[in-house]
Amino acid sequence: xxxxxxxxxxxxxxxxxxxxxxxxxxxxxxxxxxxxxxxxxxxxxxxxxxxxxxxxxxxxxxxxxxxxxxxxxxxxxxxxxxxxxxxxxxxxxxxxxxxxxxxxxxxxxxxxxxxxxxxxxxxxxxxxxxxxxxxxxxxxxxxxxxxx
Numbered sequence: 001x002x003x004x005x006x007x008x009x010x011x012x013x014x015x016x017x018x019x020x021x022x023x024x025x026x027x028x029x030x031x032x033x034x035x036x037x038x039x040x041x042x043x044x045x046x047x048x049x050x051x052x053x054x055x056x057x058x059x060x061x062x063x064x065x066x067x068x069x070x071x072x073x074x075x076x077x078x079x080x081x082x083x084x085x086x087x088x089x090x091x092x093x094x095x096x097x098x099x100x101x102x103x104x105x106x107x108x109x110x111x112x113x114x115x116x117x118x119x120x121x122x123x124x125x126x127x128x129x130x131x132x133x134x135x136x137x138x139x140x141x142x143x144x145x146x147x148x
Contacts, residue, residue: 001127001130001131001134003142004131004134004141004142005131005134005139005140005141005142006139006140006141006142007130007134007139009140010134010137010139010140011056011139012049012052012053012055012056013048013049013052014049015047015048015049015050015052015053016049016052016053016055016056018125019043019053019056019057019064020053020056020057023041023057023062023064026039026041040065041057041062041064041065042064042065042066042067042073042074042077043064043065043066043067044066044067044068044069044074044077044081045066045067045068046066046068050066054066086110086113089110090107090110093106093107
């Protein structure tokens, strides 16, 4: 999508864009559920482009923590890490060409185990979703001579 739109210039690296979107969903949930207490926003440390994510968040007055896995403060986030890992595995399985009904049922069971106990919102940002987002947010297009 970055070949057609100035997406990286608009939102930063994919990591920063995804992290920013996650925080926005949490803040929307917080407002909807009238949770006035400030939430702690944290990401695992060590990932590339953390600086871009911090810059995006600071522009909205939020300074996220970046925690190492072994830090005691990070222990409560292990459940979220498990949910994210299972979701990624399931989506990767769905995209494979060798997906069978039996494998599909296994993937569905994986989602059901986690999502029924912990309702949440997820976005799968495929090509069409990203294009609609770029158009909706007014992301500038690259000129035809750029990014060939």
